Amino acid sequence: MDFVQIITENTGENWINKVFGKLKTDKERFRIIYNFEKTRQPLIDVLSNVQEIYRRKNAEMSQKARFDAERILKEGKMQKALLLYSQSVLRAPAGQIARGILITLNEENRASVSFRLAEKLLAGKMKLGDLERDKRANFVAIKKLDRNALPLIDGEPDSKVPSVSQKIAVKEKEGMGRYVTANKEIKTGEKLVVEAPYAACLLPKMFGTHCHHCFERLVSPVGCPDCSNVAFCKPDCRNAALSSYHKYECKYLDLLLGSGMSILSHTAFRMITQNNLDRCLEIYKDRSKEKVYSLCTNASIRQPIDFFQRTLMAAFLLRCLQKSGYFRATDRNRILPSEEEYQVGELLLFHLQMLQFNAHEIYETESGPAGPIKGSKVTYIGVAIYPTVALFNHQCYPAVMRYFVGKDIVIRASRPVEPQQIVSENYGPIFTRKCLQERQRSLSSRYWFTCNCDACKFNWPTMDGEMNDFSRQIKCPNKTCTHRFTLPMSKETLNCPKCSEIICLKENIKLLQWCEDQYKVGFKEVEANNSKKSGRNFLRSYRHFSQNFLPPTQDDTSGSRGSTKVFS
Structure with missing residues (x-):
């Protein structure tokens, strides 16, 4: 926002409202800030400071974490010791072997390392012969276990979209936009959609507990060969990330997060970095081939200053792409965009608008000592965009509920729905927990609409008394x-x-x-x-x-x- 303030003071609010605010397309908005003299120079001055900022590998810190882990292990604090051992691995430079820690390349070796640690932890409490038998049995179980197994939808899948049930369809109506209705009777509990995200980003506070790629909880983390920012649950996830988005984000991750940008901005960036340049330019030429580019942006009612802020954010993200080597140009110090870079900048600007109204928070539910319900805790771990699920309209008394398997979303019916009735989702404020005034305030401020569902029309009471x-x-x-x-x-x-x-x-x-x-x-x-x-x-x-x-x-x-x- 300091960046926005600098440019705003140089241009004046009158220009933003009377000139920039009159522009009709993202193409015009994104290009004018590089071509108008009062925005161009301060923009270049700020963006020229973009540079690599990331948590580098550090042998000294890796060794310290290992020594701390060994000390804490002697105190019997096993969980904390395991965490420190993991941190030691992640901070270790490539090729370094810390005593008692092996950076391994496959599940079997990693399982062996874990059991060697278990031998130390369980010394005197369990016969090593029994432990060896358990090791072999558990490794077989690990190979058979698919932690990312997804449920199947109930009934026949849609012929064009196999992840969606034939029982639902998308319709469009003036004043409502697109929404989902029932083709056939839907019964409580039926799985209607099982969808992988188009793009997803892990919350920064979860970088040390969850896989950066698949969002599974970490057990024995695998690190990036260059940075210590992120961790992966297995080599396959690390390799998938390095072959796409992480090679462009790796050395700029601390800069991106330190800029104060939201997780939605990071997701807008990820929608670019997960594809190579040729694929992005192909999307730019024909967006109709990707459902995500038909989602609502509310551009017709967006205020000029809001457009201006998002355009400057898009320029910052584009500069990070330039510096990371995403584009074919060899001169990474050139700030003024080429035609290809302008096109990617326009896509970024669209992402920043669309995600505001269509992204979903990914959460996991943990049971506590008080039980699976009373003691449960919901923790938000990331954000994703699901092109099909984004089409569900909101009701404070929803017809479906959602849960997540890793970063994939599952939509199940929470109540019966008759044919032709709307199949609604809930965007967060549900009538059982939030009163009418709180729900309306939340929905109007974030999603720019007033809910008129039965729970709102008849002012249904909350569960709290x-x-x-x-x-x-x-x-x-x-x-x-x-x-x-x-x-x-x-x-x-x-x-x-x-x-x-x-x-x-x-x-x-x-x-x-x-x-x-x-x-x-x-x-x-x-x-x-x-x-x-x-x-x-x-x-x-x-x-x-x-x-x-x-x-x-x-x-x-x-x-x-x-x-x-x-x-x-």
Whole structure:
């Protein structure tokens, strides 16, 4: 932002609003800052300072980490010792062999190193013959285990996009843009999308705990041969990164992060570095071949100063590409772009706009000592762009939920959806946790729209106490009628005021109580780590609930509510 302030003071806000703000295309916006005299020189002055800044290999620090690890190991702090041993490996220059540490090249050797450390840790507590048998057995298990195994979608896949179910389709409507609807009835729990990211970036605070490439948690890290910034879970991930994006980001990573740019800016950069120059120029000539370039940017309502800030960020990212050798030109000191560089700069500017509204945070959920639910902790580890999942519209009461396998996203139905109904996702503020005012403020500030879903229209209460006073509603048993009855009621048999049929709600009330009881049983099964049993209970109870009742409702896990009050 200091960079933006320098250029803004030189040009004046009037020029930004009256000249720059009148430009219609990214091509015009990106080129004018290099050609207008009041932006060109201060831009060159700042960008001329771009240089390699990264955490280099350091034999002295590697040795210190190893000595610290050996000292801490004697104190019995095994986890911390393992972390320091790993840091020693990552800081060690190429070719250096630290005592007690081997930089290995395949899973079998790495497993052997781990077991040699285990022999030391378990000395006197386990016979080495037993350990050797465990070593052979565990290595076979490691070879068989696919930690990145992805689930398959339920039902038939789309003929053009195998990662998407045939049960959903994309439609477009004025005022709504593109959105996802149901082609067929969707049942609770069905997997609708399993999608790899177009591009993904790990959060910097996770560089020491997760693989930089696949986002799996690190056990025995493999380092980059040049920098100590990042770690990989295995040589395959390291090699994949070095053959694409990391060879351009490696020596500029500390500069990129130190600039204060967001993880979205890094992802915009990654969308370039993961492809070679020829591929990027091919995309520039025909963006229609990549779905990600058809995603919303809200360019028509973006303010001039916002465009200006993003254009300057694109210029900074382009300069990093120039210096890293991404382009064919040999003169890396030349700042004014060539035609090819202008084209890549335009792509960067598009990325910076599009990611604001379409990127997803990647998270993992950890169970704690209090149990899988009450003791669980959600940790955000990265950001990615998923071209298909980005098309789902938001509702505060979503029809789907998402989870991640590494950096791949899985979309599952969280409630039944009838044909032609919208299949909605949630962008973060969900009605059970955030009140109406907080949700509207969050959505309007980040995504620039006002939500009008049922949870917002009827101001549904949150789970934090307000739900206790919210009346339950039962659908009229006549399937063609849309009337809803509110509990408690004066009697169990009455005429429906809408369809005029005589109805009896006694069995419906029993079913509601059964649904709530099944939820409590399912919750206990989760806490007992019986995920399959809990899943069956949840799905069965929610299927009946959705057919006969209307949200919202509170699922009481403590049992303090008692029986459902149905008659006043």
